[in-house]
Every structure is written in C-alpha cells, then in structure tokens.
Amino acid sequence: xxxxxxxxxxxxxxxxxxxxxxxxxxxxxxxxxxxxxxxxxxxxxxxxxxxxxxxxxxxxxxxxxxxxxxxxxxxxxxxxxxxxxxxxxxxxxxxxxxxxxxxxxxxxxxxxxxxxxxxxxxxxxxxxxxxxxxxxxxxxxxxxxxxxxxxxxxxxxxxxxxxxxxxxxxxxxxxxxxxxxxxxxxxxxxxxxxxxxxxxxxxxxxxxxxxxxxxxxxxxxxxxxxxxxxxxxxxxxxxxxxxxxxxxxxxxxxxxxxxxxxxxxxxxxxxxxxxxxxxxxxxxxxxxxxxxxxxxxx
Amino acid sequence: xxxxxxxxxxxxxxxxxxxxxxxxxxxxxxxxxxxxxxxxxxxxxxxxxxxxxxxxxxxxxxxxxxxxxxxxxxxxxxxxxxxxxxxxxxxxxxxxxxxxxxxxxxxxxxxxxxxxxxxxxxxxxxxxxxxxxxxxxxxxxxxxxxxxxxxxxxxxxxxxxxxxxxxxxxxxxxxxxxxxxxxxxxxxxxxxxxxxxxxxxxxxxxxxxxxxxxxxxxxxxxxxxxxxxxxxxxxxxxxxxxxxxxxxxxxxxxxxxxxxxxxxxxxxxxxxxxxxxxxxxxxxxxxxxxxxxxxxxxxxxxxxxxxxxxxxxxxxxxxxxxxxxxxxxxxxxxxxxxxxxxxxxxxxxxxxxxxxxxxxxxxxxxxxxxxxxxxxxxxxxxxxxxxxxxxxxxxxxxxxxxxxxxxxxxxxxxxxxxxxxxxxxxxxxxxxxxxxxxxxxxxxxxxxxxxxxxxxxxxxxx
Numbered sequence: 001x002x003x004x005x006x007x008x009x010x011x012x013x014x015x016x017x018x019x020x021x022x023x024x025x026x027x028x029x030x031x032x033x034x035x036x037x038x039x040x041x042x043x044x045x046x047x048x049x050x051x052x053x054x055x056x057x058x059x060x061x062x063x064x065x066x067x068x069x070x071x072x073x074x075x076x077x078x079x080x081x082x083x084x085x086x087x088x089x090x091x092x093x094x095x096x097x098x099x100x101x102x103x104x105x106x107x108x109x110x111x112x113x114x115x116x117x118x119x120x121x122x123x124x125x126x127x128x129x130x131x132x133x134x135x136x137x138x139x140x141x142x143x144x145x146x147x148x149x150x151x152x153x154x155x156x157x158x159x160x161x162x163x164x165x166x167x168x169x170x171x172x173x174x175x176x177x178x179x180x181x182x183x184x185x186x187x188x189x190x191x192x193x194x195x196x197x198x199x200x201x202x203x204x205x206x207x208x209x210x211x212x213x214x215x216x217x218x219x220x221x222x223x224x225x226x227x228x229x230x231x232x233x234x235x236x237x238x239x240x241x242x243x244x245x246x247x248x249x250x251x252x253x254x255x256x257x258x259x260x261x262x263x264x265x266x267x268x269x270x271x272x273x274x275x276x277x278x279x280x281x282x283x284x285x286x287x288x289x290x291x292x293x294x295x296x297x298x
Numbered sequence: 299x300x301x302x303x304x305x306x307x308x309x310x311x312x313x314x315x316x317x318x319x320x321x322x323x324x325x326x327x328x329x330x331x332x333x334x335x336x337x338x339x340x341x342x343x344x345x346x347x348x349x350x351x352x353x354x355x356x357x358x359x360x361x362x363x364x365x366x367x368x369x370x371x372x373x374x375x376x377x378x379x380x381x382x383x384x385x386x387x388x389x390x391x392x393x394x395x396x397x398x399x400x401x402x403x404x405x406x407x408x409x410x411x412x413x414x415x416x417x418x419x420x421x422x423x424x425x426x427x428x429x430x431x432x433x434x435x436x437x438x439x440x441x442x443x444x445x446x447x448x449x450x451x452x453x454x455x456x457x458x459x460x461x462x463x464x465x466x467x468x469x470x471x472x473x474x475x476x477x478x479x480x481x482x483x484x485x486x487x488x489x490x491x492x493x494x495x496x497x498x499x500x501x502x503x504x505x506x507x508x509x510x511x512x513x514x515x516x517x518x519x520x521x522x523x524x525x526x527x528x529x530x531x532x533x534x535x536x537x538x539x540x541x542x543x544x545x546x547x548x549x550x551x552x553x554x555x556x557x558x559x560x561x562x563x564x565x566x567x568x569x570x571x572x573x574x575x576x577x578x579x580x581x582x583x584x585x586x587x588x589x590x591x592x593x594x595x596x597x598x599x600x601x602x603x604x605x606x607x608x609x610x611x612x613x614x615x616x617x618x619x620x621x622x623x624x625x626x627x628x629x630x631x632x633x634x635x636x637x638x639x640x641x642x643x644x645x646x647x648x649x650x651x652x653x654x655x656x657x658x659x660x661x662x663x664x665x666x667x668x669x670x671x672x673x674x675x676x677x678x679x680x681x682x683x684x685x686x687x688x689x690x691x692x693x694x695x696x697x698x699x700x701x702x703x704x705x706x707x708x709x710x711x712x713x714x715x716x717x718x719x720x721x722x723x724x725x726x727x728x729x730x731x732x733x734x735x736x737x738x739x740x741x742x743x744x745x746x747x748x749x750x751x752x753x754x755x756x757x758x759x760x
Binding site for chain 1: 354355356357358359371373375376377378379381382407411413414415416417419441443445480481482483484485530531563
C-alpha cells in the first residue's frame with residue numbers, strides 16, 4: 001500500500017455568516033449576501049483543490065470543546081440539524097455526512113500510544129458542531145468526501161498556551177503518522193479565525209457590510225502579522241509567538257487547531273497561499289492553503 | 299401585584315446525576331439533593347423557574363429562550379458515553395418576551411430565540427429535567443454573555459425582576475454552575491472521583507459556608523477573587539453569583555441551606571437553596587455603585603442610528619439637587635430635578651409629587667430613548683418604556699416617603715404627542731396604576747424641559 005499523505009493543509013475559518021451569505025439549500029435562513037471577500041476566498045480555495053485527488057477531510061474545530069482529552073467522532077453516518085447557539089438566526093443547517101471512522105480511530109490510537117488523553121465519540125445522538133460543518137461546507141459543499149472530526153481540547157484554559165501547543169504538536173505528529181499509514185490522501189482543515197474579538201451588537205440585516213470592520217487596529221496588526229508569517233513560510237515563528245497572539249488578539253487559535261495543522265505538516269517552511277481575508281462581526285478571518293502536494297516537486 | 303423570588307438555587311450542570319447517579323455515591327447524593335430541591339419547589343407556590351446557565355454562552359448581548367416547547371436530544375460534549383437526554387421543555391414565552399423588552403429598556407443588548415432544533419445547553423437540560431420533570435412549572439432560560447461585566451449582569455437581573463413584579467410571578471431563580479470548575483483532564487473511574495485539588499476544596503467550603511449563612515452578596519463581591527483562585531478560565535467567569543445576588547436585591551441575610559456538595563469529575567458540584575426569609579444576621583453592603591441602567595460602551599459597532607436605543611443625555615437643562623425644604627421628601631433613587639424643588643412634599647397624610655418623568659437616576663438616560671437628538675431632530679422612541687420608567691420613578695419616591703403605588707389617589711399626565719402616544723401610555727397605565735384606581739387627567743402639551751414624551755403629577759396618601 002502506498003503511503004498516505006496530506007495533500008493540502010488549510011486555515012478554514014467557520015463563521016456561520018459565510019454559509020448564511022451563500023444561501024445553500026441546507027440552511028434555513030436566507031440573506032442578501034455579504035462577506036464576499038471571504039466567500040470569494042473560499043471559491044479560490046475550492047478552485048485550487050478542484051483537481052486534487054484526495055480521500056478524506058480531517059478537521060479540528062474549536063466549537064467541539066472537550067476538557068477531558070481530545071475526542072474523535074466514531075459514528076459513520078451523522079445526520080441531524082445544526083443550530084448555532086450564538087447565531088441561531090443565521091445558521092440552522094440540515095447535515096448528512098459520513099465519518100471516516102477507520103482513519104479517526106487510527107489517529108486516536110496513534111495519539112494514545114504517544115501518551116495523549118483521547119476518546120472516541122460513539123453516541124449516535126451526538127450533534128456535529130457547527131464549526132466543523134461550516135468549514136467543511138465552505139471547502140467542499142458537495143459533501144461527497146468523508147471527514148474526520150477532531151475536538152478542541154481546552155488545555156489552554158486548564159494550563160497554558162505552552163501546554164496546549166505541546167499537546168497539539170503531538171496530536172499533529174500522530175495525525176500525520178496515522179494518515180501516512182492509512183494510505184489515504186487527506187486535506188486538513190484548521191477551523192479557526194485569527195483575532196477573535198466580536199462586536200456585541202448585530203446590524204439589521206446582519207449582512208450590512210457598511211458596518212463590518214475589524215474591532216481595533218491592534219487586532220488588524222496581529223492578523224496581518226500572522227498572515228505574513230504564513231505567506232513567508234515562517235511556521236515556527238507562528239508557534240513561537242502563539243502565546244502573545246492568543247493573549248493580545250484573543251485569537252481563536254487558542255483552541256489548538258492552527259498549531260495542530262502546522263505540526264501535522266511538519267512545521268513547514270514553504271509559503272502558504274492567501275486566498276482571502278475579511279472580518280466577520282469584527283473578528284479577523286484568513287483563508288490560507290499550504291499546497292503540500294506540490295512540495296515534493298520542488 | 300406583588301411578584302417575588304421565593305427561592306434561589308445553585309445547581310451543578312454536569313449530566314452525571316441525571317444519567318448515572320448510581321455509579322458514584324457522591325453523584326447519588328447530588329441527585330438526592332436535586333430531588334429534595336424539586337420537592338421544595340413543588341411544595342411552594344412557584345409558578346416560574348428562571349435558569350441562568352453558564353453553559354449557554356452568547357456574544358450578541360443576552361439571549362432568552364422563547365420557543366414554547368424546545369425539543370431535541372442532548373448529548374454532552376465530553377461525557378457522551380454516559381448517554382443521551384431527550385428533552386421537551388415548556389417555556390413561559392410571555393415572560394421571555396417581556397424580559398427581553400425590559401432588558402432593552404434598561405440599555406442592554408438582548409434578543410429572544412425560538413428555533414426548531416436549537417441546542418438547549420446541558421446545564422439547563424439537566425437542571426430542568428431534575429427540578430421540573432413533566433414541566434409542571436413553565437421555565438425561562440437566559441444565556442451568559444461572554445463579555446458581560448458586573449454592571450451588565452446586575453442590570454440583567456433587575457430587568458428580570460421588573461417583569462416578575464409586573465406579572466406577579468412567584469419565581470425560582472436558578473444559577474446552573476460549578477463552584478471550582480477544574481475537571482480531571484484524563485478519564486477516571488467513578489470511584490476515583492474527588493475534588494481536583496485541596497485548594498479548590500477549601501475555596502468551595504468557604505463559598506458554601508457563606509451561602510449556608512445566606513451571605514449571597516458577599517459571594518457576589520468575592521466573585522472575581524473566586525474566579526482567579528479556583529476557576530479554569532473558560533468563557534464566562536463566575537458571574538452567575540452577580541446575577542443571583544441581584545435577583546435577591548443584593549442581600550446578605552437570606553436563609554441558606556446546602557443540600558449537597560460533591561465532586562463531579564473533579565469539579566465542585568453543590569446544590570444550595572436560598573430562601574428570602576431573613577436569617578437575622580448581616581445586612582446589605584453593596585461594594586460598588588449600584589446600577590439600574592446599563593450605559594456601557596461595548597457597542598463597538600456604530601449604532602448611533604438605532605432608533606430606540608437608550609442614550610444618556612449629554613445636553614439639556616441644568617440639573618439640581620432636590621430642595622431640602624420643609625416636609626420635603628427626596629431620594630437618590632429618583633432623577634435629579636431640572637429646577638429648585640423637591641421630589642415630593644408631605645402635608646398631613648398626603649404626599650404631593652413634583653412632575654415625574656422617565657429619566658433614570660445616576661446617568662440621566664431615558665428608557666425607550668429620547669424624543670429628539672441634540673440638534674432637535676425627532677427620534678423614534680418607545681412610549682411604553684418611557685411610561686413604565688415614569689411609574690417606576692413614582693414608586694421610588696413614594697417608597698422614600700413611606701408610601702407606595704397602592705396609595706396613589708390622583709394623577710395628572712402630560713403627553714407631548716397625544717395622537718402617537720396615548721395608546722401605548724394607556725396600555726402601561728392599565729398594567730400599573732390602572733390596577734390601583736386613582737383618578738386621572740391626561741393633557742397634551744407642546745414640550746417638556748427634557749426630551750421626554752410623558753410626565754405625571756401625582757398625589758398620594760401616606
């Protein structure tokens with residue numbers, strides 16, 4: 001069996017506003033559009049992946065928050081309605097997706113063998129979190145690829161950014177090893193925003209773009225710095241600066257997804273492609289792609 | 299009508315006491331305590347359960363559940379292996395909508411939610427399943443805003459109390475929360491469960507000592523310290539104690555009973571019942587400026603064109619300290635006068651009030667919004683919110699005089715726009731003073747000194 005591989009790693013933020021603005025038939029609320037810069041960014045990412053051969057999407061979402069280890073969905077068919085508890089007016093999405101339980105369990109087992117606290121989620125009533133659904137939908141709206149859904153262990157809340165990163169680095173290595181042994185080609189999604197300070201009011205309609213902007217100049221500076229580090233292949237520096245980034249930009253990478261992604265890709269020195277940047281209710285969001293499939297050709 | 303809080307509860311959010319109490323003696327004791335709390339509620343004349351859940355975080359202000367019958371299957375994010383809870387809840391939607399309006403009147407960002415499939419949080423589901431099986435009593439559920447501070451949380455409680463009093467509810471207020479919230483980060487066997495650390499246990503014991511003495515406001519004042527000491531920094535802090543204390547008029551002399559205190563996967567889980575009867579010790583000792591209206595600056599979005607947002611007045615006539623003349627009745631709970639006169643004057647067994655408007659004491663803001671901007675351009679405003687605020691101000695002045703709304707005998711009302719506002723004003727009147735039955739005269743006038751739409755002149759008995 002040929003070795004499996006990560007064909008692309010993506011920073012794929014999950015604000016439900018993007019699905020709302022796209023008006024897919026699975027989502028009940030409808031809009032007049034909005035957040036086009038980001039939605040067109042996702043279009044560019046989809047175009048970039050259009051001809052790429054891959055088997056499964058592996059996603060880590062900060063909206064499946066677990067405090068007792070890292071969890072993996074272990075139910076093959078998940079079908080229900082996802083309602084965002086924060087923005088229920090925007091996101092009530094009927095989903096019907098397939099989990100690659102075999103790969104999920106392989107990553108689980110590998111991480112466990114490395115000493116991590118892990119658990120398979122096998123309750124058929126479990127509802128998939130909206131972060132996972134939004135990121136996967138924006139990357140692959142056809143829903144024709146199975147996914148692996150990984151929870152966000154809140155070790156930063158319990159310990160520190162350093163402990164969170166240590167754990168996510170290990171989880172990334174375990175993910176990469178399990179993928180390699182599986183023989184599957186995978187797209188990895190870190191489902192998080194960058195700066196994450198919200199506005200606490202909502203415009204009417206929510207898609208009124210005349211009111212959308214970053215919450216503060218400081219948040220803008222942090223977002224641009226992180227994007228530039230990604231664009232220039234300085235992954236290790238991102239990891240080094242993560243404590244300050246999480247603290248000062250209230251960054252959603254505190255959930256570990258970005259560190260996990262960088263680790264799984266081997267902390268790449270290759271540049272990432274910026275497909276789009278925009279703010280959503282004040283938070284900073286970038287759609288980035290590391291085209292790992294091309295690195296062997298260089 | 300005299301609505302009130304007849305009991306306040308602190309209960310843990312974890313699913314263990316609901317799904318598998320038999321696996322651990324401590325979990326069973328929490329379940330037994332839940333059952334005892336349920337029994338106490340059933341024996342009371344409670345007609346509403348109000349849930350403030352730390353497990354329902356919100357960003358856009360506070361959210362209030364307004365689906366009359368939320369139904370789904372709840373599975374805990376961490377403890378999914380314990381099983382599922384099929385819930386079907388009965389929500390008091392009238393109360394939910396009224397609370398939402400009251401929040402907005404007091405300057406809060408607030409909205410109701412009513413959507414099929416909305417994921418009611420595990421804490422609310424567990425609490426209502428155990429305290430109110432079969433939905434004997436309607437409930438209302440409110441989120442915890444991740445950014446809210448003490449003032450905002452206090453005002454949230456005050457607006458809730460506004461509605462409890464308006465509707466004459468006998469309410470049970472429930473904070474769904476852990477004490478120390480640090481759980482073990484590894485799976486454990488049920489028999490291994492204990493409070494995560496000795497330090498957490500000691501703080502929990504101290505909190506429960508205070509609560510057993512009815513010193514709820516003291517816990518509210520220690521909230522930030524407690525959060526620093528024994529709380530994992532999740533998103534919502536230890537603010538439910540602010541809410542619960544404000545729901546009890548920030549009192550320190552309640553009657554408290556700790557029904558159980560145990561560990562659930564390392565976190566401090568307690569069932570505590572607080573009753574309004576005074577235990578005779580302690581008294582209210584509020585450590586920060588009390589606040590009736592939220593005038594925070596968190597509205598980062600430019601919402602200056604929001605038409606009914608309450609704004610403090612930045613211009614207008616000068617304000618005076620109320621005149622301390624013969625038989626004067628003055629209070630800092632009413633807005634400052636716009637001239638040299640007292641809030642009221644007592645003559646014999648009658649009390650004559652100066653004209654009372656809706657302005658709020660302290661920040662001078664106008665619930666329902668001003669009728670015009672600084673440039674004199676007309677603004678949309680909420681006459682009902684303004685009228686309610688007038689009645690509230692009258693009540694505060696009468697209370698200072700040793701009287702109450704029940705003793706009002708004659709009212710002269712002034713409206714600046716009779717055509718637009720009479721109906722709304724009249725509706726609030728019927729809900730409030732109309733039930734007391736004073737004589738009333740309503741006049742249309744051209745203007746009032748501040749940008750308000752309604753003012754009342756009141757005569758009452760002592």
